Amino acid sequence: MNKTGYTRLIKLAFALILTGCASNPVVQTDVPQNNATNISEPSVEYSSQSLTGIYANSLPVQNFIRHMVQDYNFTEGYLNSLFSKAERLDYVIRLENPAPYSGPKPTKPSPGSWTRYRKQFITEAHINNGVTFWSSNADAVQKASVIYGVDPEYIVAIIGVETFFGRNIGKTRTFDSLTTLAFDTQRRAKFFTTELENFLLMSREEGYEPRKPVGSWAGAMGLGQFMPSSFRSLAVDFNNDGHRNLWDQQDAIGSVAHYFSKNGWQNNRPVAEQIKNYGGESIIELSAITGSEYWHVHPNFKVIKKYNNSDKYAMAVHQLAQAIKQRRL
Ligand SMILES: [Ca+2]
Known part of the structure; x- marks a missing residue:
């Protein structure tokens, strides 16, 4: 794939996927905070054999395996074994293909949509846990902020909105979710096939056993x-242990800062401020219970939207960042 296509894909990944992850948080307080996935070399249990299991007769899977062998030098027997263990996840198919909405098309967002969205992320628990997360990773946050030129509170807030600081990283086996999305759904099959390809390459490069990483139903991984x-x-x-491990807090902190930096974050510059009336450029409208809110947004606001292309998402990150920063003082 050419570079432009690849870049577009990365943006698509964030624009499309993270929307689904962040808008429906499930707080799992029983999950340990530093929920690192075990890193190990690909297992020898994947020895040469033919393709069996539920994808045994799938021509697209056979073709995909051939492609990975021819273009990336994977061993056919290894991939046959791996895909013989793949599971088709019905709930992933349902989430990717929601029932079509048959009612009248809304012309404006429903009143209070911002208020309801905000309530999910700007909570006492989010603010307090943000302060704790920041304090227990103070060195990494500071280092990432300096190296990448990203205000520290935004690095912390993204991780808070995405996964409640690692408590909600998802429990779906990424290999199964991507295999299901690539070969059992239509809408974004091509996109997910490329993500599956990247997942296998990532597993090989980083020494992950491909059936170990878990994440969101749509294949998003780590904090x-x-x-x-x-x-x-x-x-x-970012912790210099020789592995990129986004289930590790320090690696996640450095990686989020790197993402912001690559997308043009301007350090110590404004993100958004509320104004009284609609007018002028770079104004967004958010529907609160008490009426519309108008905000003047700056380039940094658009950088947050590169992570997830939603005004509500970016505003939640902004407000959580500010709240955590205030509480930390
Ligand atoms: Ca590391």
Whole structure:
């Protein structure tokens, strides 16, 4: 794939996928905070054999395996074994193909949509846990902020909105979700096929056993919910242990800052401020219970939207960042 296509894909990954992840947070307080996936070399259990299991007769899977063998020098027997263990996840198919809405098309967002969205992320728990997360990773946050030129509170806030600081990283086996999305759904099959390709390359490059990483139903991984293509191009080994591991807090902090930096973050510059009336350029309208809110937004606001192309998402990150920063003082 050419570079432009690849870049577009990375952006698509964030624009499309993270929307689904962040808008419906499930707080799982029983999950340990530093939920690192075990890193190991690809297992020897994948020895040469033919393709069996539910994809045994799938021509697209056979073709995909051939492509990975021819273009990336994977061993056919290894991939046959791996895909013989693949599981088709019905709930992933349902989430990718929601029932079509048959009612009248809304012309404006429903009143209070921003208020409802905001309530999910600007909570006492988010603010307090943000302060704790920042304090327990103070060195990494400071270092990432300096190296990449990204205000520290925004690095922390993204991780808060995405995964509640690592408590909600998702429980779906990424290999199964991407295989299901690539071969059992239509809408974004091509995109997910490329992500599956990147996932296998990422696993080989980083020494992950491909059936170990878990993430969102749509294949987003780690504390910052990176898709495999973004993982490969933007993740950094920030704790210098020789592995890029986005389930590790320090690696996630460096990688999120790297992502912001690559997308043009301007350090110590404004993000958004509320104004009284609609007018002028770079104004967004958010529907609060009490009426419309108008905000003047700056280039940094658009950088947050590169992570997830939603005004509400970017505003939630902005307000959580400010709230955490205030509480930390
Ligand atoms: Ca590392």
